[in-house]
Amino acid sequence: MKHKLRIALVVMVIIIIIITGILFEELSTMDWSHDYDYDNGFQRKMEEAMGYTKDLDPSLKNMNELKFHLLSKNNNIDKFLSRSKQNTTVMYDTSVERLFKLLESIPEFRFSRKKLRNGNFEDMVLRLSKYSRTQSPFLYDQNLDIGSNNYRQFHQHIRYSVLYDTEDPVIDGLIHDMSSDTITSVEMMEEGTELKLFMKMKKGTEAVFKPMRWGREHETLPNHYYFNDYERHNSEIAAFHLDRILGFYRVPPVTGRLVNMTSEIFRLAGKTLRRTFYVSPIGNLCFFGVCKYYCDSRHSFCGNVDMIEGSLMVWLPDDLEAERRRWKSPYRRSYSKFRKAEWEENEDYCINLLDETSVYKYPRYILDLVDTHIFDFITGNMDRHHSEIFEAAGNDSFLIHMDNGRGFGKANVDEYSIITPLRQCCLIRKSTFIKLAKLYIGPERLSNLLDMSTRKDPLYPVVIQGHLNAVDRRVLHILTLVAECVKGSNSVDDVIIEDGY
Numbered sequence: 001m002k003h004k005l006r007i008a009l010v011v012m013v014i015i016i017i018i019i020t021g022i023l024f025e026e027l028s029t030m031d032w033s034h035d036y037d038y039d040n041g042f043q044r045k046m047e048e049a050m051g052y053t054k055d056l057d058p059s060l061k062n063m064n065e066l067k068f069h070l071l072s073k074n075n076n077i078d079k080f081l082s083r084s085k086q087n088t089t090v091m092y093d094t095s096v097e098r099l100f101k102l103l104e105s106i107p108e109f110r111f112s113r114k115k116l117r118n119g120n121f122e123d124m125v126l127r128l129s130k131y132s133r134t135q136s137p138f139l140y141d142q143n144l145d146i147g148s149n150n151y152r153q154f155h156q157h158i159r160y161s162v163l164y165d166t167e168d169p170v171i172d173g174l175i176h177d178m179s180s181d182t183i184t185s186v187e188m189m190e191e192g193t194e195l196k197l198f199m200k201m202k203k204g205t206e207a208v209f210k211p212m213r214w215g216r217e218h219e220t221l222p223n224h225y226y227f228n229d230y231e232r233h234n235s236e237i238a239a240f241h242l243d244r245i246l247g248f249y250r251v252p253p254v255t256g257r258l259v260n261m262t263s264e265i266f267r268l269a270g271k272t273l274r275r276t277f278y279v280s281p282i283g284n285l286c287f288f289g290v291c292k293y294y295c296d297s298r299h300s301f302c303g304n305v306d307m308i309e310g311s312l313m314v315w316l317p318d319d320l321e322a323e324r325r326r327w328k329s330p331y332r333r334s335y336s337k338f339r340k341a342e343w344e345e346n347e348d349y350c351i352n353l354l355d356e357t358s359v360y361k362y363p364r365y366i367l368d369l370v371d372t373h374i375f376d377f378i379t380g381n382m383d384r385h386h387s388e389i390f391e392a393a394g395n396d397s398f399l400i401h402m403d404n405g406r407g408f409g410k411a412n413v414d415e416y417s418i419i420t421p422l423r424q425c426c427l428i429r430k431s432t433f434i435k436l437a438k439l440y441i442g443p444e445r446l447s448n449l450l451d452m453s454t455r456k457d458p459l460y461p462v463v464i465q466g467h468l469n470a471v472d473r474r475v476l477h478i479l480t481l482v483a484e485c486v487k488g489s490n491s492v493d494d495v496i497i498e499d500g501y
């Protein structure tokens with residue numbers, strides 16, 4: 001009898017220890033800071049920036065109503081649409097005019113202002129990108145059947161010199177799928193600096209979701225360093241459109257999407273992600289997830305009730321054929337408040353680089369790098385720290401442009417340091433130069449093309465007027481740099497390089 005009692009006692013103690021352990025684990029992973037954090041000025045500022053703190057309207061019934069509500073609060077859409085085109089860039093610069101005159105006087109260069117003016121920008125881009133889009137080899141063996149949905153077809157059609165052919169109907173199909181197909185699974189990508197969600201959809205599409213952090217009008221704080229700036233979902237969307245307009249085809253397709261946080265994230269989420277959901281004092285659903293740096297309740301993403309905007313970028317294949325190689329960009333920033341990178345202090349940096357017998361020797365690399373920095377200068381992205389290519393494509397491979405979330409933060413500031421590779425190397429691909437020259441000569445303007453292109457996105461307007469003005473201004477600046485380079489060189493051919501891409 002006594003013996004049985006003793007056993008029962010021991011069993012009970014063990015059970016109590018186990019239960020306490022579980023409870024303790026549960027409690028220690030719970031976030032206790034919600035109550036006072038909400039009063040934290042930072043969180044409030046962020047929500048104000050997103051337009052969520054005031055006049056919340058839970059009476060909105062359908063997606064369209066809600067979308068209009070969100071947009072009109074975030075962007076002041078009425079003000080935005082009717083605003084006069086203040087600060088519109090005047091596409092005129094005397095050094096660029098002189099450069100064009102010089103180019104017209106060189107018959108072999110085949111440059112005619114009049115011809116450019118009379119042509120159509122889109123047709124020209126299609127012509128210039130024709131080899132890359134239609135002739136350069138495919139990454140995958142086309143006889144292998146890797147799947148018939150738009151997502152797998154997109155993978156199958158990747159070429160050595162471009163991610164996609166803009167005329168391939170699979171691309172618009174893929175974008176449509178990403179923006180509308182039923183989301184079936186959600187996983188956190190915890191290794192990133194900010195919260196990203198890996199989503200799978202019914203038809204098999206896989207994509208990375210970045211929720212909206214800032215409203216489109218929220219300007220990056222002037223005292224913030226680039227490396228503690230936050231990503232913007234609209235920058236990801238706009239960058240894809242910009243890359244496509246410029247005929248690079250180096251950014252994986254992206255779409256905006258308004259997502260229901262309850263049914264399309266919370267219900268599909270694992271336990272770790274679920275634990276970070278909470279309801280804010282004014283009744284909005286918020287979450288912060290798990291990641292390396294900015295995943296705590298002071299950096300929450302809050303919905304309008306439970307709807308949140310975000311960007312979805314298609315997932316690139318990760319099998320052997322599509323293996324990618326990454327290396328530190330030679331124009332990487334120091335990522336330090338106290339140190340400068342070598343290229344910031346040494347104007348001969350590029351010349352030394354070109355002499356090196358390293359990866360930079362692969363023939364198209366420097367011209368690609370200059371393209372990349374032209375692209376980043378136009379968006380205002382200072383965060384390009386790595387170069388990435390498809391290993392299999394070897395010398396023919398372009399640089400893949402991923403992670404474009406840190407652009408479109410300052411409408412009235414042009415970050416000239418981004419374009420340093422062009423200034424120091426004084427090299428630019430001829431096709432890129434011709435495209436920019438055409439945007440100067442017109443009648444098309446990059447701002448209009450970008451605005452028109454993003455009209456197709458469910459989250460239009462993606463780029464507001466101030467930033468649209470900025471992209472034109474930046475095109476003008478790039479051309480003045482080319483003019484300076486040509487002026488300081490012996491021959492136009494030393495600066496403007498025709499390499500077949």
Ligand SMILES: *[C@@H]1O[C@H](CO)[C@@H](O)[C@H](O)[C@H]1NC(C)=O
Nearest residue numbers: 066260261262263305306307
């Ligand atoms: C989001 O989904 C939940 C669950 O299906 C639903 O109750 C809620 O009304 C949806 N929100 C909106 C704004 O449609």
Ligand SMILES: *[C@@H]1O[C@H](CO)[C@@H](O)[C@H](O)[C@H]1NC(C)=O
Nearest residue numbers: 361362363364393394395396
């Ligand atoms: C790539 O280009 C370099 C320099 O032009 C050349 O030496 C090398 O053989 C090329 N590699 C391939 C695989 O074509």
Ligand SMILES: *[C@@H]1O[C@H](CO)[C@@H](O)[C@H](O)[C@H]1NC(C)=O
Nearest residue numbers: 083086087411412413465466
């Ligand atoms: C126009 O540019 C000036 C100077 O850069 C800036 O202060 C002003 O806010 C801009 N106006 C608009 C409407 O963006």
